[in-house]
Amino acid sequence: MAHGLWWGELDSDYVKNAGDASLPPIPIAFVIRQTYLTLSIKSYTSALPGESILETLHAHPVTGDANLRYAYQMTRRANAENKATLGYGDLVLGGEDRELTGHYWTNSPSSGRIRLMLLTRDCNDIRSFEDALRNKKRLELKSDSI
Numbered sequence: 001m002a003h004g005l006w007w008g009e010l011d012s013d014y015v016k017n018a019g020d021a022s023l024p025p026i027p028i029a030f031v032i033r034q035t036y037l038t039l040s041i042k043s044y045t046s047a048l049p050g051e052s053i054l055e056t057l058h059a060h061p062v063t064g065d066a067n068l069r070y071a072y073q074m075t076r077r078a079n080a081e082n083k084a085t086l087g088y089g090d091l092v093l094g095g096e097d098r099e100l101t102g103h104y105w106t107n108s109p110s111s112g113r114i115r116l117m118l119l120t121r122d123c124n125d126i127r128s129f130e131d132a133l134r135n136k137k138r139l140e141l142k143s144d145s146i
Helices: 129-144
Strands: 004-012 026-034 039-044 049-059 066-076 083-094 099-106 111-120
Touching (some): 004 099, 004 129, 026 129, 039 066, 066 099, 083 111, 111 129
Antiparallel strands (some): 004 026, 026 039, 039 049, 049 066, 083 099, 099 111
């Protein structure tokens, strides 16, 4: 089961100019909505939302390993950019369905790694990076007070 609010980091190999250092890890939230028949993924960073256009949760018949594979689109409209970036991700579901780790690739071109931990299965009210961050902080406060 992958349904829920996931939080983690995206490590990009993107380098603006030859000789520049790579970017620091980028905080990222995934909102995965899963029913018996459907699956959708919304990703949020502080700069850019993304949305899956094709997705599958595949369990290997022999090993039982579960892979979340998806194609996604991010549309940039800031600064009159009006650019669509397409990409593909392949994440392994592990840690008793509480961890997602793997790689992504884009046509920008960039690629990198994503590491996510499940925060909560309740994700109905998450529609932005700010919503995800507020929810993360609320859950951290709740666990600190226990």
